[in-house]
Amino acid sequence: LKKSTVDEESFEKIEEILIEGDVGVKPSLELVEKLRKTAREQRITDSEQLKQVLKEEILKILETGDNKLKNVARTPLVILVVGVNGVGKTTTIGKLAYYFKQQGKQVLLAAGDTFRAAAIEQLEIWGNRVGCQVIKQKEGSDPAAVAFDAVKAAIARKIDVLIIDTAGRLHTKTNLMEELRKVKRVVERELPGAPDEVLLVLDATTGQNAFSQVEYFNKALDLTGLVLTKLDGTAKGGVIIGIKSSYQIPIKFIGVGEKMDDLRPFDPQEFVEALFAS
Amino acid sequence: MVFENLSNKFQEVFKKLKGKGKLTEEDVNLALREVRIALLEADVNFQVVKDFIAKVKEKAVGHEVLESLTPGQQVIKIVHEELINLMGKTNAKLNDAGSPPTIIMLVGLQGAGKTTTAAKLAHFLKKQGKKPLLVAADIYRPAAIKQLQVLGDAIDVPVFTMGEQSPVDIAKASINFAKSNLKNYVIIDTAGRLHINEELMDELKKIKEEVSPHEILLVVDAMTGQDAVNVAKSFNEELGLTGVILTKLDGDTKGGAALSVKAVTGCPIKFAGMGEKIENLEPFYPDRMASRILGM
Numbered sequence A: 001l002k003k004s005t006v007d008e009e010s011f012e013k014i015e016e017i018l019i020e021g022d023v024g025v026k027p028s029l030e031l032v033e034k035l036r037k038t039a040r041e042q043r044i045t046d047s048e049q050l051k052q053v054l055k056e057e058i059l060k061i062l063e064t065g066d067n068k069l070k071n072v073a074r075t076p077l078v079i080l081v082v083g084v085n086g087v088g089k090t091t092t093i094g095k096l097a098y099y100f101k102q103q104g105k106q107v108l109l110a111a112g113d114t115f116r117a118a119a120i121e122q123l124e125i126w127g128n129r130v131g132c133q134v135i136k137q138k139e140g141s142d143p144a145a146v147a148f149d150a151v152k153a154a155i156a157r158k159i160d161v162l163i164i165d166t167a168g169r170l171h172t173k174t175n176l177m178e179e180l181r182k183v184k185r186v187v188e189r190e191l192p193g194a195p196d197e198v199l200l201v202l203d204a205t206t207g208q209n210a211f212s213q214v215e216y217f218n219k220a221l222d223l224t225g226l227v228l229t230k231l232d233g234t235a236k237g238g239v240i241i242g243i244k245s246s247y248q249i250p251i252k253f254i255g256v257g258e259k260m261d262d263l264r265p266f267d268p269q270e271f272v273e274a275l276f277a278s
Numbered sequence B: 001m002v003f004e005n006l007s008n009k010f011q012e013v014f015k016k017l018k019g020k021g022k023l024t025e026e027d028v029n030l031a032l033r034e035v036r037i038a039l040l041e042a043d044v045n046f047q048v049v050k051d052f053i054a055k056v057k058e059k060a061v062g063h064e065v066l067e068s069l070t071p072g073q074q075v076i077k078i079v080h081e082e083l084i085n086l087m088g089k090t091n092a093k094l095n096d097a098g099s100p101p102t103i104i105m106l107v108g109l110q111g112a113g114k115t116t117t118a119a120k121l122a123h124f125l126k127k128q129g130k131k132p133l134l135v136a137a138d139i140y141r142p143a144a145i146k147q148l149q150v151l152g153d154a155i156d157v158p159v160f161t162m163g164e165q166s167p168v169d170i171a172k173a174s175i176n177f178a179k180s181n182l183k184n185y186v187i188i189d190t191a192g193r194l195h196i197n198e199e200l201m202d203e204l205k206k207i208k209e210e211v212s213p214h215e216i217l218l219v220v221d222a223m224t225g226q227d228a229v230n231v232a233k234s235f236n237e238e239l240g241l242t243g244v245i246l247t248k249l250d251g252d253t254k255g256g257a258a259l260s261v262k263a264v265t266g267c268p269i270k271f272a273g274m275g276e277k278i279e280n281l282e283p284f285y286p287d288r289m290a291s292r293i294l295g296m
């Protein structure tokens, strides 16, 4: 086994891995600076060991906080799912519904995307697949009204988990963000303490814009967790490292495909290994 | 003024050098370091940035810059020009078939915006008096066919569907339908797929063989990060792309993926998606994109 020694090139190579994994320039440079210091202090000479130290540094960031879904005493548990266009919200909801069904829970879905063409039909197909009901109104109706109906129905039907879909929207569109706040307010009013989870779905292929997405959605809605989708491709999703250290919002699930069982709990160890795998 | 941020950073860099007389290669390096960071922060691919910086440096170490009274401005000018060169100077138009119909196929990753863009393109062509046909060849995504039908209805453009039969058969049949119904543009919406999914990439190749499209356009989400090069490279190698459409530019993304995709495929970016509505499609302008990527 050939050991490679640590030199300037080792640090440059690591910087490259981080930046190519979408970690971002600033976070990458910071991590590498810290690594240089550690390497000096601990007299690290083997470049594999150098990587190991960095992996642990990143793990520390990703492992803080609770990556599990909230456990609440009352039912229904209410989950509001938000995010920019096309990241995988509706699909994630289908997968989440399946996840809860597997645990023997009664699930209800709310078709809160009343804007996008055939968004309601898409959610209904997921409802059929998984075997749960969908509360809907017609296209173009007020999403807050759908949420209102859904909370009422979930309580009346003694549902365990209610998951509310919302239309994709860019975080910079103030009126659309206000619409989401209204959805949240209506849910809060009908069921104090709810929504228990406000999950922002991030697409792993997204670059540095994910920061801005988290910033705006968090400001508007107080996010409780992130879901990172499309990790079955070649994108690494490294941007969540900087996001996690800036916002402390836990990553609760990852999406690894388009099927209903393609949802996994977030495993920091696996994530970090994948970031460094070529 | 465009390039304001970068100009400010440059001023700081060059202020330190004031009174030093001529600039050295070292000084140019210092300035280009700022450019490198700006590009990486805009999500331009690491390797693409590397090549770009090397090219700019070559030009910038020429005498004009080193001896110029405003060397900062000179470097910025070179950066700007090189960016535009890289993205393809002028706005590129759609290819046109010698004999109709012109066949356009939209491909790309999941959720990039293909179906929406298909309808936008149809609307764009219809406004020019063309007779487009939309083709629903995504049989996988839940309600994908319905989605295209709703959009087609909204703009009064017919949508060719054959349920969940093979997308290759659907595409083939749609061309005959277009010919007998005097449609001069056929826009084929395909399912989102990963570039590493061989089976689904094969399906696209078969469609290509069957219908010989005049345009195979890769639809790319403008928020895409470093992975844009892998995606574009694979799709291009498998299919031979003719162009790119960048979507979701209505947000605050810098859109460095534009540069990455152009650099690895050589294909022109033909349109920009500027919103969810059907009329939100614009021709792509490389100069505007250059300013945007640099955060101006």
Ligand SMILES: Nc1nc2c(ncn2[C@@H]2O[C@H](COP(=O)(O)OP(=O)(O)OP(=O)(O)O)[C@@H](O)[C@H]2O)c(=O)[nH]1
Pocket: A083, A084, A085, A086, A087, A088, A089, A090, A091, A092, A113, A116, A119, A166, A167, A168, A169, A229, A230, A231, A232, A233, A254, A255, A256, A257, A258, A262, B110, B111, B141, B192, B194
């Ligand atoms: N490969 C892969 N594809 C996914 C994953 N999650 C979702 N998708 C696909 O991404 C596309 C968009 O998913 P949707 O669930 O419709 O996304 P959305 O956020 O609800 O989209 P809008 O409602 O239009 O904003 C679909 O083709 C999904 O099948 C994933 O984890 N991996």
Ligand SMILES: Nc1nc2c(ncn2[C@@H]2O[C@H](COP(=O)(O)OP(=O)(O)OP(=O)(O)O)[C@@H](O)[C@H]2O)c(=O)[nH]1
Pocket: A085, A086, A116, A168, A170, B108, B109, B110, B111, B112, B113, B114, B115, B116, B117, B138, B141, B144, B190, B191, B192, B193, B219, B247, B248, B249, B250, B272, B273, B274, B275, B276, B280
């Ligand atoms: N803001 C904005 N949203 C867009 C734009 N283009 C598409 N979208 C939205 O992005 C989401 C995904 O668009 P689709 O057209 O369904 O994407 P797709 O590539 O067909 O998705 P799949 O078929 O699942 O692979 C939808 O919510 C669209 O409304 C754009 O230019 N700006």
Ligand SMILES: [K+]
Pocket: A085, A086, A087, A203, A205, B110, B111, B112, B221
């Ligand atoms: K996307």
Ligand SMILES: [Mg+2]
Pocket: A089, A090, A091, A113, A119, A165, A166, A167, A168
């Ligand atoms: Mg959706």
Ligand SMILES: [Mg+2]
Pocket: B114, B115, B116, B138, B141, B144, B189, B190, B191, B192
């Ligand atoms: Mg589609």
